[in-house]
Amino acid sequence: MHKTLGWRDHIFINVYWLGLSISAGVITPVLLPYLVTLFVSHDQKNTYLALLRVAGLAVAMLVQPLSGMYSDRSTHRWGRRRPFIFWGTILDLVFLAIIGASVLFIGSELDQTIRPLLGFSAAFAVLLLGLVLLQASSNTAQGAQQGLIPDLVPDNQRGTSSGVKSLFEILPSLLAVFIGPIIDAGRIWLTVGIIGGSLSLTMLLTMIFVREEPLREKPKRDNSSRALRIFALTALFVGVTQGAVWLIRSGGLFLSSRDVSTDMQIAIMGLSGLIVMAGSILVGVYFGARVGIGEDARSNTPFVWWIINRLLFLAAVGSILGFFQFFISDVIHVENPATMTTILLAIVALFLIPSVLGGGYLADRIGRKQLIAFAGLISTAGTLLLLFSRAMPMVIVSGCLLGVGAGTFMASNWALGTDLVPPKEAGRYLGISNLAGAGAGIVGAGIGGPMADFFNRIQPGLGYLVIFAIYAGLFLLSVVVLRGIPEPNKSPGQ
Structure with missing residues (x-):
């Protein structure tokens, strides 16, 4: 039986949504269009932005439910959800670095090899690779994060906890005002650092202050058909x-x-x-x-x-x-x-x-x-x-x-x-x-x-x-x- 939760509990159960929302709220509508204008010709930028969106969303559509499904069965001593959140975030930092490094490939000699094969520059190829990998790691963490409210919050308090979650999802739209000028100034590494820092901080708060009861026995149901x-x-x-x-x-x-x-x-x-x-x-x-x-x-x-x-x-x-x-x-x-x-x-x-x-x-x-x-x-x-x-x-x-x-x-x-x-x-x-x-x-x-x-x-x-x-x-x-x-x-x- 769940105990009654206080505001502190609701905040820490949902705080990782703040990091996820800062990442999505900066990368999708602001950072990606900026980078695409650097990497592709003006008359093709919408097509290539669409390619990034489709590739990223396809990975999200696949990975997120699979992560939630397999975290349901986890018997890790940290609990069912937090191991996925931890390792997903660690990988996020690596893949964010790949996105940041994409600007280093502008005018690269690799263009002579990659452009004939793929039809776009090495810089765009690195960006696409980094984004696809980031979507995989980020949605690994997000798929598990979605299970924290059902796992830890009593039925009669889920409305309150969902309200806190919604606030953390909307708040980054206000905070992003300070990031727009940084991107316009071309400071991509600082932008990537802010995103990575947000994910890391909220992940650490989740790991330290959220308490899960480890699953003692793995459920017997087979997930292969659902996968x-x-x-x-x-x-x-x-x-x-x-x-x-x-x-x-x-x-x-x-x-x-x-x-x-x-x-x-x-x-x-x-x-x-x-x-x-x-x-x-x-x-x-x-x-x-x-x-x-x-x-x-x-x-x-x-x-x-x-x-x-x-x-x-x-x-x-x-x-x-x-x-x-x-x-x-x-x-x-x-x-x-x-x-x-x-x-x-x-x-x-x-x-x-x-x-x-x-x-x-x-x-x-x-x-x-x-x-x-x-x-x-x-x-x-x-x-x-x-x-x-x-x-x-x-x-x-x-x-x-x-x-x-x-x-x-x-x-x-x-x-x-x-x-x-x-x-x-x-x-x-x-x-x-x-x-x-x-x-x-x-x-x-x-x-x-x-x-x-x-x-x-x-x-x-x-x-x-x-x-x-x-x-x-x-x-x-x-x-x-x-x-x-x-x-x-x-x-x-x-």
Whole structure:
């Protein structure tokens, strides 16, 4: 029986989320775009940023659940979770150093060997290697970290502990404001050092102050079938996305060869991009649900529609933030894009926090679906505003709207999901949505990056407007698919 925990316990159980969130909040939206601009040509940077995102997310999608699964069975004397957190962080430091060292390979003689083989420079190859390895080690630690609340926190205190976790996940968006100028100044090693120091400090606090009861006997259940399902789901999302990218590229080349007007290319390719992204999500979720929960997927279609709603929204909001630094550099023409990106992320966080808190309160009173629909509509408005933004004040207003939408969605969508799953199988069902969450990034960035470069070659800056319009369409579709989900405590036929 668990003892009642105090605030100190909740803080130390969740403090490693602060290190993880600082790492993700700096590397993905700020550091990677900066390094990509150094390593690849201007007209291919979105495609190569998408390659980094897809490779990293595919590794995360594979490693994180496997780590959680195998930490469940660990009989280490430190406990089930902390050995994975410790060694994952130690490896993080090594792989962060590889990312930092990538700048040393700019103009390297190795380019003569690597570029003909891989199609990109040695510096980018080192960056890709470091990122993939970092995702493997970081998600090894994160997969285990996710088990600390279920392991150590009593049922009646998990809401409090989850609130502390959410705070640690949002707080780095405010702290990153101080890192943007460092990146703009080209001080990559200092940036990598800050990330590594954050991970190390929070790992040490976890190791020292969190107490786990070692597992005396390894569970007898066999995880091989579940591991195979995870491999299959990862391969599915990557395969579907790469197939969609091939279709988009082939269509673009065909239209260009036919001397089709720019306006017609925008209309055809933009609509095709929206259909392909949404279709990739539908196909991925359908087969992902069949792989994850088998025949039960047919009898719980509202849950499947809930995952589709979640992926449509997350694919849009995550991709917008991922390409934002290139947008303000190429369209708004700011001189310090990394700094301005961190400022916008902080503004989004300032609007996200009260929206999460207020959204959770309202979700229990006016209904989950209404709030999710509001989140989709307000996010659509914020994204469409970006299409007409030519100065930072309008971009900031757009960021405020996206912050409100994302915060409201975070509070209400997960609550709806917990209403839809069978109580005795919540872990199995919700685990599918966690796996598919990485799939959203694979779809949104993997398809959006090449599309942005295609249209930017036609007219500088045009690509961002096209993909942002597509992401606005994904937000709207996330509202439409709510029709397939009944209100909680109602049957699908009502």
